[in-house]
Amino acid sequence: MGRTSDARNKILETAATLLEQRGYSALGVAEICATAGVPKGSFYYFFESKQALALTVIDEHWADQRRRWVELLGSDHEPLRRLRDLFEATEEVQRVGQRKAGLVTGCLFGNLALELSNQAEEVRRRLQEIFEAQIDLVERVIVEAKDRGQAGPSVDAHEAARSLVAQIEGRALLAKLLNDPAQLEALWRNGLDLLQVPPQVRAALDAESRG
Amino acid sequence: MGRTSDARNKILETAATLLEQRGYSALGVAEICATAGVPKGSFYYFFESKQALALTVIDEHWADQRRRWVELLGSDHEPLRRLRDLFEATEEVQRVGQRKAGLVTGCLFGNLALELSNQAEEVRRRLQEIFEAQIDLVERVIVEAKDRGQAGPSVDAHEAARSLVAQIEGRALLAKLLNDPAQLEALWRNGLDLLQVPPQVRAALDAESRG
Numbered sequence: 001m002g003r004t005s006d007a008r009n010k011i012l013e014t015a016a017t018l019l020e021q022r023g024y025s026a027l028g029v030a031e032i033c034a035t036a037g038v039p040k041g042s043f044y045y046f047f048e049s050k051q052a053l054a055l056t057v058i059d060e061h062w063a064d065q066r067r068r069w070v071e072l073l074g075s076d077h078e079p080l081r082r083l084r085d086l087f088e089a090t091e092e093v094q095r096v097g098q099r100k101a102g103l104v105t106g107c108l109f110g111n112l113a114l115e116l117s118n119q120a121e122e123v124r125r126r127l128q129e130i131f132e133a134q135i136d137l138v139e140r141v142i143v144e145a146k147d148r149g150q151a152g153p154s155v156d157a158h159e160a161a162r163s164l165v166a167q168i169e170g171r172a173l174l175a176k177l178l179n180d181p182a183q184l185e186a187l188w189r190n191g192l193d194l195l196q197v198p199p200q201v202r203a204a205l206d207a208e209s210r211g
Numbered sequence: 212m213g214r215t216s217d218a219r220n221k222i223l224e225t226a227a228t229l230l231e232q233r234g235y236s237a238l239g240v241a242e243i244c245a246t247a248g249v250p251k252g253s254f255y256y257f258f259e260s261k262q263a264l265a266l267t268v269i270d271e272h273w274a275d276q277r278r279r280w281v282e283l284l285g286s287d288h289e290p291l292r293r294l295r296d297l298f299e300a301t302e303e304v305q306r307v308g309q310r311k312a313g314l315v316t317g318c319l320f321g322n323l324a325l326e327l328s329n330q331a332e333e334v335r336r337r338l339q340e341i342f343e344a345q346i347d348l349v350e351r352v353i354v355e356a357k358d359r360g361q362a363g364p365s366v367d368a369h370e371a372a373r374s375l376v377a378q379i380e381g382r383a384l385l386a387k388l389l390n391d392p393a394q395l396e397a398l399w400r401n402g403l404d405l406l407q408v409p410p411q412v413r414a415a416l417d418a419e420s421r422g
Contacts (some may be wrong), residue, residue, distance in 0.1 A: 021331055023234075023236060023325075023330075024236075026330065034406045077365060095401075103328075113384055114317060114321060114325045114326065115322070117314075117388070118232055118314045119234075119237065131388060159400075161402050163404075164395070166384070166385055166394075167381055169381040169384050169385075170379070170380040170382075171377045173377070176328050176379075177328050178328070179337060186374060187372075190377075194401060194405065
């Protein structure tokens with residue numbers, strides 16, 4: 001029992017790394033098994049198909065990321081500070097990835113959304129749920145920011161959350177293309193603009209971050 | 212001679228469609244030739260490899276898109292109106308694609324950037340050049356907008372152009388994931404925010420578009 005669940009973990013870990021680095025279509029089950037050092041028979045004991053494996057990788061990655069997002073966006077910091085924490089954590093993830101693998105891998109969900117949306121309906125549905133969940137988490141913080149007068153009164157919290165998530169994905173794309181995590185540094189300024197944060201609030205935030 | 216360049220065009224057209232729909236790794240030369248109705252020998256007469264073909268597809272797609280961007284962003288409309296024209300044209304391209312294929316295919320360059328950046332150095336370099344060229348074209352319009360007091364004075368034109376291009380890519384990702392071109396509708400509002408367009412300019416633009 002111990003050995004078999006070990007094999008499952010090895011397959012999952014290897015698949016997560018290879019999926020991040022090379023995408024879905026470029027990968028074969030044989031390669032995943034060889035890299036993980038696990039016989040192909042074990043693979044099909046745990047996973048019905050490559051797609052089933054990818055869905056499990058997506059679920060586990062989202063379970064981790066969701067925990068981190070809930071922690072950062074639900075902290076007792078001021079709402080805008082929480083968004084900044086999220087942006088900085090997102091950049092840090094890409095910096096750590098680059099230090100480990102030499103390359104920025106970008107966002108696993110964004111990578112698979114562009115590669116597979118029109119090829120694997122189940123993957124598309126799962127990624128849709130994940131992006132909507134991300135948007136919901138960000139929206140709650142924007143609602144709080146608005147309540148405190150820290151975001152523009154005419155800002156639609158749900159639409160703005162969608163714009164912030166789109167900006168994260170677009171910046172992650174540039175970071176991957178240029179192999180440069182610093183492309184994500186602008187997220188904070190972009191966020192202030194997209195939320196129409198009033199000048200006096202910006203000035204206070206700048207003073208705080210200098211302090 | 213007529214027949215051979217016909218074959219080349221057929222291969223290129225087929226490859227462009229398949230690359231947009233399914234990405235690079237999922238495609239094989241045999242499938243491209245079968246779909247184009249061209250013998251495999253002809254393929255290797257025109258293209259050294261699948262990657263060489265992809266680079267040609269990228270170049271031709273950019274030649275078309277660049278022409279359109281230059282036309283829209285260099286028109287005699289007011290600078291912000293030109294950006295709006297670009298956003299609307301971008302949305303329209305996705306609507307037309309959806310009507311033709313039933314599916315939003317997203318941005319070919321964004322798709323390939325996420326799929327291939329870490330696997331094909333020559334593709335990465337080509338896409339880097341294209342995105343930098345897009346950013347430059349947008350930047351020139353932002354400089355004009357700033358000169359006329361239509362964008363915030365503290366806006367860095369180059370950085371803002373980078374943010375707008377990132378926003379287009381992020382919104383194109385959502386449009387593809389949700390098979391919904393309307394995800395690109397927000398680009399205009401996002402653009403006004405990211406450029407810190409002053410309230411009186413926004414009011415004038417709103418009045419104009421209602422007029």
